[in-house]
Structure formats: structure tokens, C-alpha cells
Amino acid sequence: MSEWTKLYDAVLNGDADTARSVTDEALAAGTDPQTLVNDYMIPAMDEVGRRFEANDFFVPELLIAARAMKGALGKIRPLLTASGVKPKGRVVLGTVKGDLHDIGKNLVAAMLEGGGFEVIDLGVDVSAEKFIEAIRDESADIVAMSALLTTTMPSMKNTIEALNEAGVRGNVKIMIGGAPITREYAEEIGADSYGDSAATAVGIARKLVAS
Amino acid sequence: MENSVLIRLRPLDKTIPVPAGTPLANALFAEGVEFPCGGRGRCKGCRVRVLEGRLPAFPGERRLLGDSRVNAGWRLSCRHRAESDLTLELAQWEAAVLGDNTDFIFSPRPGCGIAVDVGTTTLVAQLVDLENGNVLAVRSGLNRQARFGADLMSRIEFSMTFEGRTTLTNLIRKQLAELVRDLLAAAGPEKAERVNRMILVGNTAMHHLFGGLNTEPLSRYPFETQATGTLRFDAGRLGWNGLPAGCPVVFLPCIGGFVGSDILAGLLAVGFDRREKPGVFLDLGTNGEVVVGNRSRMVCASTAAGPAFEGARITMGMRASTGAIAEVVPCAKSWRCRVIGDVDPRGICGSGLVDAVAAGLDLGMILPNGRFAHGGKNWVLSSPVQLHQCDIRELQLAKGAIAAGAKILMRANDIRPRNLTDVFMAGAFGNYLRLDSALRIGLLPFPDKALRPSGNTALLGAKISLFAENPESACESLRKRVVHVSLSQDPGFQDTFVEEMTFPGKPATSRASPPEKAEKL
Ligand code: B12
Numbered sequence: 001m002s003e004w005t006k007l008y009d010a011v012l013n014g015d016a017d018t019a020r021s022v023t024d025e026a027l028a029a030g031t032d033p034q035t036l037v038n039d040y041m042i043p044a045m046d047e048v049g050r051r052f053e054a055n056d057f058f059v060p061e062l063l064i065a066a067r068a069m070k071g072a073l074g075k076i077r078p079l080l081t082a083s084g085v086k087p088k089g090r091v092v093l094g095t096v097k098g099d100l101h102d103i104g105k106n107l108v109a110a111m112l113e114g115g116g117f118e119v120i121d122l123g124v125d126v127s128a129e130k131f132i133e134a135i136r137d138e139s140a141d142i143v144a145m146s147a148l149l150t151t152t153m154p155s156m157k158n159t160i161e162a163l164n165e166a167g168v169r170g171n172v173k174i175m176i177g178g179a180p181i182t183r184e185y186a187e188e189i190g191a192d193s194y195g196d197s198a199a200t201a202v203g204i205a206r207k208l209v210a211s
Numbered sequence: 212m213e214n215s216v217l218i219r220l221r222p223l224d225k226t227i228p229v230p231a232g233t234p235l236a237n238a239l240f241a242e243g244v245e246f247p248c249g250g251r252g253r254c255k256g257c258r259v260r261v262l263e264g265r266l267p268a269f270p271g272e273r274r275l276l277g278d279s280r281v282n283a284g285w286r287l288s289c290r291h292r293a294e295s296d297l298t299l300e301l302a303q304w305e306a307a308v309l310g311d312n313t314d315f316i317f318s319p320r321p322g323c324g325i326a327v328d329v330g331t332t333t334l335v336a337q338l339v340d341l342e343n344g345n346v347l348a349v350r351s352g353l354n355r356q357a358r359f360g361a362d363l364m365s366r367i368e369f370s371m372t373f374e375g376r377t378t379l380t381n382l383i384r385k386q387l388a389e390l391v392r393d394l395l396a397a398a399g400p401e402k403a404e405r406v407n408r409m410i411l412v413g414n415t416a417m418h419h420l421f422g423g424l425n426t427e428p429l430s431r432y433p434f435e436t437q438a439t440g441t442l443r444f445d446a447g448r449l450g451w452n453g454l455p456a457g458c459p460v461v462f463l464p465c466i467g468g469f470v471g472s473d474i475l476a477g478l479l480a481v482g483f484d485r486r487e488k489p490g491v492f493l494d495l496g497t498n499g500e501v502v503v504g505n506r507s508r509m510v511c512a513s514t515a516a517g518p519a520f521e522g523a524r525i526t527m528g529m530r531a532s533t534g535a536i537a538e539v540v541p542c543a544k545s546w547r548c549r550v551i552g553d554v555d556p557r558g559i560c561g562s563g564l565v566d567a568v569a570a571g572l573d574l575g576m577i578l579p580n581g582r583f584a585h586g587g588k589n590w591v592l593s594s595p596v597q598l599h600q601c602d603i604r605e606l607q608l609a610k611g612a613i614a615a616g617a618k619i620l621m622r623a624n625d626i627r628p629r630n631l632t633d634v635f636m637a638g639a640f641g642n643y644l645r646l647d648s649a650l651r652i653g654l655l656p657f658p659d660k661a662l663r664p665s666g667n668t669a670l671l672g673a674k675i676s677l678f679a680e681n682p683e684s685a686c687e688s689l690r691k692r693v694v695h696v697s698l699s700q701d702p703g704f705q706d707t708f709v710e711e712m713t714f715p716g717k718p719a720t721s722r723a724s725p726p727e728k729a730e731k732l
């Protein structure tokens with residue numbers, strides 16, 4: 001299976017050009033797109049996540065790896081869709097109402113995509129209504145919310161309450177994160193899970209869809 | 212006192228009697244201990260170590276602090292009460308306060324005036340003789356509102372709770388009244404009678420809380436408040452009896468949601484309002500404000516660096532006080548640390564952090580991407596104080612945010628860094644942080660010769676305003692020339708921020724001569 005380790009290395013090292021050209025080469029050689037994703041790209045992003053977790057990688061390394069991953073995925077995704085391959089799960093993600101910090105959220109989005117999820121990124125300052133609409137339209141499995149301000153943390157609580165009222169809370173699992181968020185807070189507001197980094201987000205999402 | 216218990220504080224060597232059951236937060240706050248998250252048990256900033264006595268951990272404390280800390284006696288003081296005698300070691304110490312004694316040019320006026328810098332953390336007030344510019348008395352103190360949140364957002368959050376705003380408004384007015392009383396007492400009755408104006412400056416939240424205005428708009432996007440204007444009170448109405456009746460108490464206007472009159476005053480203090488050539492004004496606090504431009508147009512943004520430069524969110528971080536490593540200098544293939552107070556080191560403050568990383572880069576121990584070169588997770592600076600990998604990451608975020616903010620503003624306004632002749636640095640820069648180190652880590656993307664450490668420019672600007680014919684209209688007219696932009700709206704922020712998280716690879720050219728003094732006004 002070590003044929004396309006060049007793809008693994010390119011993603012890990014954030015070499016977007018190589019990632020794209022190796023992908024082209026592999027596809028031209030008739031490699032199954034699903035194999036490229038499962039055997040090279042996802043493991044590479046998992047390793048990126050491990051290194052980030054261990055503080056060996058930081059935001060810049062994670063971002064360039066994500067860019068390389070996206071470049072390659074851009075070529076593969078249309079083929080996957082065409083052949084009816086389902087993502088590991090669908091995640092609706094956004095920074096909550098009142099908050100515009102999006103770098104952490106963007107990293108979470110990248111890691112989740114790299115982990116085989118389909119991510120619907122609603123952007124920043126996302127109201128409860130927008131979350132609800134997206135849950136319905138996208139038939140999402142998971143809602144992921146990010147907040148970086150202590151003053152916008154209550155928006156998470158409000159959103160969960162609104163999901164309850166709209167009757168869609170049962171359709172989804174909720175995970176939350178961002179620098180001021182704690183496990184206690186997640187429990188307090190009735191979220192299903194909390195993640196302290198973009199790397200842990202993937203493991204959590206995997207658990208949430210499995211349960 | 213019926214049923215009173217004794218709290219002994221180490222290393223302050225102080226004993227305070229309190230009624231049994233007193234919340235530790237109340238007892239310790241009076242001694243200058245801060246509660247960064249406002250006593251919500253979130254930040255661990257107020258931890259104390261129980262040396263003698265009993266203070267059982269509350270449920271969840273082990274998870275917050277970790278087993279080993281709790282076993283070693285560490286507790287979150289915000290969540291405990293003194294039920295019996297205790298001996299506690301404090302994790303933090305008093306903050307350093309920055310006064311001002313810069314010379315400036317003024318036209319004499321009759322009487323005396325009071326200038327106050329109302330900081331989120333500290334208050335500094337000066338009583339000035341307006342006839343000759345002499346400072347007759349200085350008083351300072353920790354802002355007592357800090358009991359309800361050390362950083363601005365926690366304070367704003369508290370002000371939105373039931374009666375929170377009234378509590379904070381009353382606290383600040385009462386503390387200012389005391390400062391005024393002390394200033395007047397120090398200067399003597401003859402001068403006290405002649406006080407005819409008092410000018411306050413501070414950030415927008417301080418402005419709103421002093422005025423008793425609604426802070427809710429400051430809590431979330433778009434952070435815009437309508438009430439940015441000058442606040443004008445009558446000393447009598449505030450109940451500040453020491454001041455002559457009718458003496459106006461004026462809080463100067465804000466520029467925008469996160470940029471207050473402290474910055475306006477700073478611009479006045481360094482003469483930015485009279486510059487033809489483009490310049491930069493930087494105020495390095497938790498919120499790091501940047502202004503670029505010249506007299507006709509100034510563009511300003513706040514960069515939200517966070518408190519790393521104050522030693523917060525750093526594993527062994529502490530304020531610049533006894534026991535803090537404040538300086539790290541490379542020497543030969545090794546390094547030397549200077550500890551405040553010549554005692555054994557117990558932590559590292561902001562200047563030490565910046566120095567340590569600069570030294571680590573020079574010694575090849577830290578790579579430009581922020582990693583320890585040899586793959587380790589920490590560096591023992593001077594036992595037991597270590598710099599951890601995650602501390603460097605924290606510094607990369609803070610430094611990246613400031614450098615990115617400055618670069619984006621310069622780019623948007625066609626200012627080339629290398630053409631800059633003056634970069635005025637207020638607050639911690641040059642006073643606490645060493646410029647060489649700040650340059651080495653890429654915190655200051657400017658030519659070294661342009662750097663002008665300018666001290667407490669907020670206080671100086673307030674003082675200059677005391678001499679103005681009409682301080683309010685002078686400030687209002689300056690304010691009209693300052694445009695506030697929000698970096699969150701900038702699509703290029705993320706890329707520039709991420710770029711700036713990396714440290715420069717080669718040592719910046721070492722500075723040939725010490726910086727000249729800030730130009731005299
Ligand atoms: C960059 C930054 C900004 C940028 C934001 C740009 C952008 N497009 O995001 C700018 C300059 C615009 C900005 C503005 C403001 N900021 Co700001 N900002 C920061 C800063 C420096 C870094 C934040 C960051 O990007 N970190 C890097 C990312 C990768 O980390 P992260 O977001 O925590 O995400 C990680 C995890 O938390 C996790 N995660 C995040 N979300 C999620 C979600 C899920 C589901 C999961 C599982 C995990 C997860 O994964 C990520 C990767 O591991 C911090 C201070 C600091 N040193 O941390 C302040 C900070 C967050 N800002 C702060 C403030 C106050 C503001 C302003 C209100 C005021 C101001 N000074 O202008 C404005 C408001 C903006 C708004 N409208 O929301 C404060 C908040 C304080 C508080 N108590 O709430 C901080 C802490 C600084 C301070 N002053 O102390 N800011």
C-alpha cells in the first residue's frame with residue numbers, strides 16, 4: 001500500500017503542489033479515489049493532528065497541511081460524489097452569534113474534512129436560526145459551535161435551547177469548543193461533547209457518529 | 212470579633228483577622244490579589260497554596276487544577292471560605308504601576324488640576340499645579356473592579372449581571388473619590404482649594420462604567436456603542452466633597468468600541484495630532500492598540516493580543532514582582548537570568564518570556580517555527596523555572612496578533628515600514644520589555660531607529676489636556692480625525708496573523724545606538 005506515500009508526505013509537510021500532482025498521477029494510474037483518501041490523506045491528517053496535539057505543530061503547520069489536503073481533496077471529491085461514496089458524517093459548523101473569531105473554527109473544519117467528514121461551514125456570527133435551517137437543509141449529523149469570547153459563550157446555550165424548541169435537537173449531536181470553553185460548561189448547557197483542540201475534534205466527531 | 216479566624220499570607224508576612232466563613236476572595240482582594248475571571252473558577256489565576264490549616268478541595272477542583280497540584284495544597288481562592296486559621300502562599304503579587312514624569316510644553320493657567328489614567332488594572336492620578344506644571348502629588352492603586360474580572364471582557368460580563376453595573380460604577384467612583392482625597396491631603400489645603408478641573412482617561416469600558424452607562428453593546432459584535440461622548444460631572448454631584456464645589460470632572464471621549472480616551476490622550480502626548488510625516492502609535496496592553504497615519508488622518512485598530520506580555524496564561528507566568536525572572540541574556544553558549552529582588556526564581560514575567568524566546572532563538576535552542584530545536588518540551592531557565600513549549604505557542608499568538616495588526620494597517624494606508632521615522636510605544640514597551648528582544652522575536656515590524664518608548668502616554672495626555680483652553684473640544688476635534696477599523700472584517704487577517712506567528716530566522720541587525728528620548732513637546 002506504500003505506493004502513494006508521497007501523497008501522505010506531501011499533506012503532512014504542507015506541500016500543496018506535490019499533493020495535487022501526486023493525486024493527478026495516482027488517479028491517472030487508476031487508483032481508487034476512496035483508497036487515496038482512506039489510506040493516505042486521512043492518516044496524514046491524523047498524524048498532523050497528533051503532532052498539533054503534542055505541540056510539535058502549531059497553527060501555521062496545521063494550516064499549510066490543511067491547504068495541501070484541500071488541494072488534493074478538490075480533485076478527488078467530485079469523483080467520490082459521482083460514485084456515491086458517503087462521507088463519515090455531515091457536520092454543520094460555525095462561530096456563534098456575536099463572535100467573529102474564526103481561525104480556530106477554520107482549523108476544526110479542516111481537520112474534520114481531513115478526517116473524512118463533510119463540513120458545512122456557516123461562517124461567523126451564526127444565529128440559532130441559521131444553525132436550525134442548516135440542520136434541516138443539510139440533514140446534518142453533528143453541530144459544532146465555536147466561541148472565543150466569554151461574552152459570547154451564552155450564545156451556545158441559547159442556540160441549544162433554540163434547537164430544542166425547534167424540535168431538531170434530537171436529530172443531531174452537538175460539540176462545542178474554543179479557548180474559553182470547558183468540559184463543565186459543555187455539560188452545563190447540555191452539549192454532547194467538548195473538544196479542546198482541532199485535533200481532538202476529529203476523534204470526538206467519530207465517536208459521536210458511532211454512538 | 213466573634214468567631215474570627217486568622218489568615219496568614221506568605222511571603223508577604225502579613226496576618227489578617229476575618230470573621231469565620233469569610234469568602235477568601237473578599238479577604239485576599241483587599242490585599243491586592245486579582246481574580247482574572249472574576250471569581251468564576253475558570254482561570255486558575257487566583258490560586259493559593261495552603262501551607263497550614265484545612266481547606267478541603269471542592270468537587271471538580273481536582274479536575275481544574277490536577278491531582279498533583281491539589282495534593283500539594285493548591286486551591287482556587289475564589290471558591291473557598293476561611294472557616295479556620297490558615298497560612299496561604301499567594302501565587303501572584305502586586306502589579307507594577309507606571310507613573311509619568313515626562314517634560315512637556317504648556318501654557319500656564321490659574322489653579323490646579325487632577326489628571327487620572329483609569330486603567331483596567333491600575334489607576335494613576337496626579338495633582339498638577341497649572342501655573343508651573345509641577346506635579347504636586349501622585350497616587351495610584353489597583354482598580355478595585357478587578358475583583359469582578361481582571362480582563363475587560365470578564366468585567367463587561369459581570370456588569371451585565373443583576374446589579375453588576377451599579378456595583379462597578381459605585382466601586383470606581385468611590386475609589387476615585389479616595390484617590391482624590393489622598394491627593395488633596397498630600398498637596399495641602401491651600402492647593403486643594405485651587406483645584407478647578409479634573410480630567411479622566413481610559414478605555415471605552417472604563418468610560419462607560421464610570422458614567423454608569425450600558426455596557427451590553429461592548430459585549431458582542433459589532434462592539435459599537437453610541438455613548439462615546441465626553442462625560443461631564445460636577446464634583447459636588449458625585450459627592451466628592453474634597454474638591455471645590457462646581458469643579459468639573461471630565462471623562463474624555465472614546466474613539467470606538469474598544470479604543471478609548473487613553474489612546475486619544477496618548478496621541479496628544481506624543482504629538483501625533485501635529486505630525487506631518489506618517490507615524491505609528493502602539494499601546495501594548497492586553498488589547499494592544501495600533502494607530503497609523505499623520506495629523507490629518509489616523510487609522511486605529513485593536514489587536515486583542517491577550518495577556519501573555521503580562522505573564523498570564525504562561526505555565527510559570529507571573530507579574531513583574533519579587534521572584535520573577537525579568538531578564539534572560541545569552542552569554543557565550545549559555546544564558547543568564549536576572550530575578551527581581553535577588554531571590555530564588557519562582558516564575559517568569561512578560562519581559563522574561565520575550566527575552567527567553569529571543570535568547571533561545573539566538574542560541575539556536577528555539578527554531579523560527581517556535582519548536583524547541585532538540586524536540587524537548589521544556590527548557591529549564593533557572594531551576595525550578597522552566598519555559599514550556601506551550602508558553603512559546605502562547606507568545607506566538609500574542610506577538611502574531613500585534614505584528615499582524617500593525618502590518619495590515621500600514622499596508623492599507625500605504626505606509627512602508629522602512630520609511631518610518633517614529634514609532635511611539637506606550638505602556639509596557641520599552642518600560643518593561645527590552646526592545647532588542649521584542650525586535651528579535653519579530654514583535655515590532657519596524658526599523659529599530661524609529662522606536663520611541665513613550666511611557667504612560669495616557670496619563671501624560673490627560674495632564675496635557677488640563678492645560679487646554681477647552682479640553683473637550685480639543686479632544687473631539689482630534690477624535691474626528693481618527694478612524695476606527697475592525698480587524699475582524701479584514702479578509703487577509705488570518706494569513707498575515709499566521710505568517711507573523713513565525714519568528715524571524717536571523718537575528719535582526721543589532722541596534723547601534725540607544726533609542727533617543729521621546730521628542731519633547
Ligand atoms: C486572533 C485574535 C483576534 C482576531 C480575530 C481574527 C479572526 N478572523 O478570527 C481579531 C484581531 C480580529 C480579534 C478581535 C477581537 N478580539 Co480577539 N483574539 C485573538 C487572539 C490573539 C487569538 C485567537 C486565535 O485565533 N487563536 C488561535 C486558534 C487556533 O485557537 P482557538 O480559536 O482557541 O481554537 C482552538 C481550540 O480552541 C479549538 N476549537 C475552537 N473552536 C472549536 C470548536 C469545536 C467544536 C471544537 C471541538 C474545538 C474548537 O480548536 C482550535 C485549534 O486547536 C486571542 C488571544 C490569544 N492569545 O489567544 C484574542 C482574544 C480571543 N480576543 C479577545 C477580544 C476581547 C477581542 C475583541 C472583542 C476586542 C478587540 N480587542 O478587538 C475583538 C472582537 C472580535 C469579534 N467581533 O468577535 C479576547 C477575549 C477575552 C475574553 N475574556 O473573552 C482574547 C482572549 C484576547 C484578550 N484580550 O485577552 N481577535
